[in-house]
Amino acid sequence: MELLIEYAGRYGLNQQIVDDISRSFGQLYRDEAHPSALTRVLFDADNLDKLGSLGIANYFVKSGLKGNGISPDSLYRLTAELTYARHAPACMATPAGYELASRKAPETYQFILNLLKSLRDDGIFNFSVEAVTFDHLILDVVSPSECECRADLQRRLWKVKGVKCLEIHVEHFCPHCESRHEIRFCTPKLRARRPEGDVAV
Ligand SMILES: [Zn+2]
Incomplete structure (x- = not known):
């Protein structure tokens, strides 16, 4: 402000x-x-920004600015991007946002699936997606098929009340070599019904 x-x-x-x-x-x-009509427009704009080809391009630009390329860390984090894409239309607060999210979310989804497949096919990273139900919500968890030490990974999910939102934490750990990876992201806020009518700002 x-x-x-x-x-x-x-x-x-x-x-x-x-x-x-x-x-x-x-x-x-x-x-x-x-929220006012303007607040709903801002909410949708903020979320639509992360979707589609441009949203994905920005995701990797941000990741690059933080010094990360395509790494196990950035691949684990795709869990949040995929989960947001899956639920994006259901989270939108305006009819226009709903239409745009319905059009852009599949682009995000397909891009990430293609990227993971390409990394697997080229023998770079063996990460895949698994739909996991946690607290009545489907999450698209991105994780490697096994630990670098070849042992099976174990997964743990829990929620924490964060400063801005209710956070979902996803942890993968290896009981053999004790390596551990955790991500956290805001729980998508699904709306009870599809937004209707025009939004007059
Ligand atoms: Zn291990």
Whole structure:
């Protein structure tokens, strides 16, 4: 919000619009029960950003900026991207968001499946996807077929109340060499019903 106000001042944006957007950011992060139309638009925009070919490209750009290439670490994390893609349409807050997510999510999904297949075929990383039901939600867990030491991996899932959301933690560990890998991501918030009507902002 501070950045928004700073930039808005610098570029002379309409104060009313700046105030409306500020309020919506607040609603978004406080997870308000009755968000305004603008808040719902921002929510969908924030989530649509991660979907489709551009969403995947940005995922790897971010991963690269953090110093990670295609590594076991980035492959384990695809669990979150796949799970979000699977549930994206059901999480959208506006009809337009629903339509866009329904179109873009399969692109994300198919890209990741193709990437994992290509890495397996080329003998680089043997990771695959398994649909796992946890707390009434289907997760697409990406993990290697076995530990680097060739022993079987064990999996553990649990939830933790984080600062911003209810986090799902997925851990893979090897009882033989004791290597361990954990990821965490926000639980997708599925809506009871599909969003209807026009959104007037
Ligand atoms: Zn091991």
